[in-house]
Amino acid sequence: MSTSKSQKGDFDAVRADIKALLKQPEYDDGSAGPVLVRLAWHSSGTYDINTDTGGSNGAGMRYEYEGGDPANAGLQHARVFLEPVKAVHPWITYSDLWTLAGAVAIEEAGGPKIKWQGGRTDYVDDTKILKHKIAGRLPDATQGADHLRKVFYRMGFNDQEIVALSGAHTLGRCHADRSGFEGPWVNNPTRFSNQYFKLLSTLEWKPKTLPSGVKQFVYYDEDTETELMMLPTDMSLLADPKFAVWVRKYGADKELFFEHFADVFSRLMELGIQRDANGNITNTDNQLGGYIS
Ligand code: CCH
Secondary structure, three states, rough: OOOOOOOOOOOOHOOOOOOHHHOOOOOOOOOOHHHHHHHHHHHOOOEEEEOOOOOOOOHHOOOOHHOOOHHHHHHHHHHHHHHHHHHHOOOOOOHHHHHHHHHHHHHHHOOOOOOOOOOOOEEEOOOOHHHHOOOOOOOOOOHHHHHHHHHHHHHHHOOOHHHHHHHHHHEEEOOOOOOOOOOEOOOOOOOOOOOOHHHHHHOEEEEOOOOOOOEEEEEEOOOOOOEEEEEEHHHHHHHHHHHHHHHHHHOOOOOHHHHHHHHHHHHHHHHOOOOOOOOOOOOOOOOHHHOOO
């Protein structure tokens, strides 16, 4: 990590310091990357196209109402990893830092280049989060295809985009003390690939009830002596014929998955944001109550 302060707007300097913190030998599988990707997604995936509320402006997870949403359990680890970067580059907003960190983490894990633009603004207090109830909007892993459609259509995404985004589960793992689920989806959870789709569509997944009563699906990989897992929502992608078409396509074609993922992830980071021709955000006010009385 550099210790020299950067000029306002020098996102390359921030990128360099995010890259420098990704390697974390003592943490999970040795990388902060996966939990940073999850932070970026949860900070954006609250968007509601009908009311134009939620989305990646605001960084509302710093406040109890959104930060305490059970869906966000564990994301304090990601925020803590990024604090030293914020300290060195105090001009960057949290909402820019979190989304940029997600993009950098994907690229550094061997994923596609993610188009990213800055300019997001942070809430100055939690008034608007409470007013617009920016919690309880993220998907519930115990549910199925109907629920995924309800949640992601609300953000403005379609079936193909839902499946492409789900491919992020090639990174990271579930933690019993965060979501209640346990384990990684793939054998190499710090490498971005289309492995999630390959395994989902080719292995025989068996239901398993954890001691806590949480139900997930597992496959024991004899070669690596690792138990891999799938969430009920992951399995629903295979069970639903429209989703399954894309699961199989992405499992067979890594380039197609990378292309579609890069496109949809960068749009996820832009949810709730409108820009002018120069890329300047014109509706920093949307969640601050500008459009909604
Ligand atoms: Fe996810 N995800 N996710 N997910 N997720 C979890 C972990 C990660 C759902 C549930 C869970 C996306 C979509 C969904 C990541 C990225 C994305 C966990 C375990 C649950 C539960 C949390 C824990 O215990 O730590 C559900 C339901 C959906 C519905 O679609 C999307 C979209 C993305 C990104 C584009 C990443 C990365 C992780 C790993 C985090 C880590 O800490 O390793």
